[in-house]
Amino acid sequence: xxxxxxxxxxxxxxxxxxxxxxxxxxxxxxxxxxxxxxxxxxxxxxxxxxxxxxxxxxxxxxxxxxxxxxxxxxxxxxxxxxxxxxxxxxxxxxxxxxxxxxxxxxxxxxxxxxxxxxxxxxxxxxxxxxxxxxxxxxxxxxxxxxxxxxxxxxxxxxxxxxxxxxxxxxxxxxxxxxxxxxxxxxxxxxxxxxxxxxxxxxxxxxxxxxxxxxxxxxxxxxxxxxxxxxxxxxxxxxxxxxxxxxxxxxxxxxxxxxxxxxxxxxxxxxxxxxxx
Amino acid sequence: xxxxxxxxxxxxxxxxxxxxxxxxxxxxxxxxxxxxxxxxxxxxxxxxxxxxxxxxxxxxxxxxxxxxxxxxxxxxxxxxxxxxxxxxxxxxxxxxxxxxxxxxxxxxxxxxxxxxxxxxxxxxxxxxxxxxxxxxxxxxxxxxxxxxxxxxxxxxxxxxxxxxxxxxxxxxxxxxxxxxxxxxxxxxxxxxxxxxxxxxxxxxxxxxxxxxxxxxxxxxxxxxxxxxxxxxxxxxxxxxxxxxxxxxxxxxxxxxxxxxxxxxxxxxxxxxxxxx
Numbered sequence: 001x002x003x004x005x006x007x008x009x010x011x012x013x014x015x016x017x018x019x020x021x022x023x024x025x026x027x028x029x030x031x032x033x034x035x036x037x038x039x040x041x042x043x044x045x046x047x048x049x050x051x052x053x054x055x056x057x058x059x060x061x062x063x064x065x066x067x068x069x070x071x072x073x074x075x076x077x078x079x080x081x082x083x084x085x086x087x088x089x090x091x092x093x094x095x096x097x098x099x100x101x102x103x104x105x106x107x108x109x110x111x112x113x114x115x116x117x118x119x120x121x122x123x124x125x126x127x128x129x130x131x132x133x134x135x136x137x138x139x140x141x142x143x144x145x146x147x148x149x150x151x152x153x154x155x156x157x158x159x160x161x162x163x164x165x166x167x168x169x170x171x172x173x174x175x176x177x178x179x180x181x182x183x184x185x186x187x188x189x190x191x192x193x194x195x196x197x198x199x200x201x202x203x204x205x206x207x208x209x210x211x212x213x214x215x216x217x218x219x220x221x222x223x224x225x226x227x228x229x230x231x232x233x234x235x236x237x238x239x240x241x242x243x244x245x246x247x248x249x250x251x252x253x254x255x256x257x258x259x260x261x262x263x264x265x266x267x268x269x270x271x272x273x274x275x276x
Numbered sequence: 277x278x279x280x281x282x283x284x285x286x287x288x289x290x291x292x293x294x295x296x297x298x299x300x301x302x303x304x305x306x307x308x309x310x311x312x313x314x315x316x317x318x319x320x321x322x323x324x325x326x327x328x329x330x331x332x333x334x335x336x337x338x339x340x341x342x343x344x345x346x347x348x349x350x351x352x353x354x355x356x357x358x359x360x361x362x363x364x365x366x367x368x369x370x371x372x373x374x375x376x377x378x379x380x381x382x383x384x385x386x387x388x389x390x391x392x393x394x395x396x397x398x399x400x401x402x403x404x405x406x407x408x409x410x411x412x413x414x415x416x417x418x419x420x421x422x423x424x425x426x427x428x429x430x431x432x433x434x435x436x437x438x439x440x441x442x443x444x445x446x447x448x449x450x451x452x453x454x455x456x457x458x459x460x461x462x463x464x465x466x467x468x469x470x471x472x473x474x475x476x477x478x479x480x481x482x483x484x485x486x487x488x489x490x491x492x493x494x495x496x497x498x499x500x501x502x503x504x505x506x507x508x509x510x511x512x513x514x515x516x517x518x519x520x521x522x523x524x525x526x527x528x529x530x531x532x533x534x535x536x537x538x539x540x541x542x543x544x545x546x547x548x549x550x551x552x
Contacts, residue, residue, distance in 0.1 A: 006292060012315035018288040039288035193499055221505035223469055228504020229497035255544040263542030266535040
């Protein structure tokens with residue numbers, strides 16, 4: 001028997017992946033999770049039917065969501081990560097020696113436990129003494145926060161279910177308030193390619209623009225996300241249009257480097273048109 | 277009944293697309309062609325089971341294979357396109373006013389006829405008086421050519437079947453000989469992501485390097501090619517490392533622009549490692 005997992009991401013298109021075996025399947029109050037082992041991608045975590053991460057390409061997403069904002073800041077010390085319970089963003093953020101404290105805010109403890117059990121190379125940073133894990137709603141956390149952060153990363157699922165509020169102007173406004181003066185926000189930004197994602201891409205960037213005086217999405221090749229053309233929203237509280245790294249990389253990466261950092265902010269013509 | 281077309285591109289992974297209907301199916305001496313109409317991508321041309329082009333994203337591949345070399349040259353006049361019988365590269369090359377003559381060399385007349393019949397917006401340039409269509413083997417054409425070209429574009433299928441010779445050192449050497457002193461070669465360059473493509477990507481770039489004193493692949497997001505991370509090989513006879521446009525764009529595009537041109541040459545760390 002051949003087992004295949006197919007994610008239909010735009011009603012009429014999908015990715016299909018040959019499966020070695022199903023490893024786990026679990027439900028929380030928030031979502032349904034499956035973990036499968038595959039020939040091409042190694043282990044894959046699936047939430048509500050959508051691929052969240054794979055052993056093979058998680059490095060691209062996690063390096064790009066972490067190093068672009070951190071290398072855009074001279075001295076990032078306090079970091080807030082909302083979502084990202086798998087620990088991938090934490091692992092990358094910890095590579096920056098200036099970082100003193102990371103607050104990870106994950107609504108669903110199941111994601112953290114599963115990552116610790118099945119993805120030890122991704123979750124490895126979660127037990128670092130600089131990391132505080134907060135199991136709670138990111139929206140409430142941000143509203144009640146009484147310290148300020150140099151970098152805030154919103155590493156969320158798509159804007160359905162528990163993540164809807166993480167894509168709204170009200171939330172971006174609360175984030176703005178708890179960023180330091182030179183603080184930077186990065187958010188999982190959807191894709192401009194398929195119609196099913198395009199609306200979200202446009203909305204996210206419009207809302208960021210409404211709150212921050214400088215914002216601009218950047219892009220990375222992520223083969224297991226719809227279309228492979230994935231964006232991250234980037235916004236600076238100080239309003240400067242800095243889209244280059246301001247520090248030198250002094251550790252190994254597999255995707256990120258200075259040239260990629262700069263290049264990721266280039267927009268194809270059809271993207272410019274979507275952003276208006 | 278629901279019809280789905282699935283291309284398995286790496287044995288264990290594929291893209292699956294909902295089909296409205298099959299439009300045509302035909303065999304030539306060289307390959308098997310199908311044309312299907314789909315909900316997401318409009319019409320798709322499939323050769324030997326692999327997606328060659330779709331109405332929705334052909335603009336990305338054709339703009340990037342044409343405008344990067346042409347805008348890298350001060351005054352491109354004579355152009356040779358090997359493969360590309362669909363006419364997409366021709367259409368884009370013709371947007372450059374300096375172009376006086378295009379030799380299109382396609383081994384398989386079936387591709388040209390099908391494109392004229394089913395993809396009129398792609399094949400529109402094929403009847404332009406500046407274009408000469410040569411139905412013959414590109415390898416022989418290049419060996420016997422008695423004029424020189426400013427730009428040569430190898431718009432081929434994957435290195436299987438009739439296209440194998442288009443990926444060999446011998447062929448690149450013949451191309452070198454018929455380029456003008458400031459001539460530029462661009463080739464369809466496969467993907468560095470899946471193991472099934474990676475070998476080809478490495479081989480192409482090693483062979484280009486063996487013949488040209490400057491070569492470097494560049495990248496574009498092409499959602500319907502395996503992984504979406506697709507490369508084009510770029511080589512300059514004059515050996516200068518120019519990877520920026522040297523002229524201003526004075527026509528509309530949907531993907532290509534100056535920033536994208538420059539950004540497309542940035543290489544992620546894992547790509548640098550593959551290229552050695």
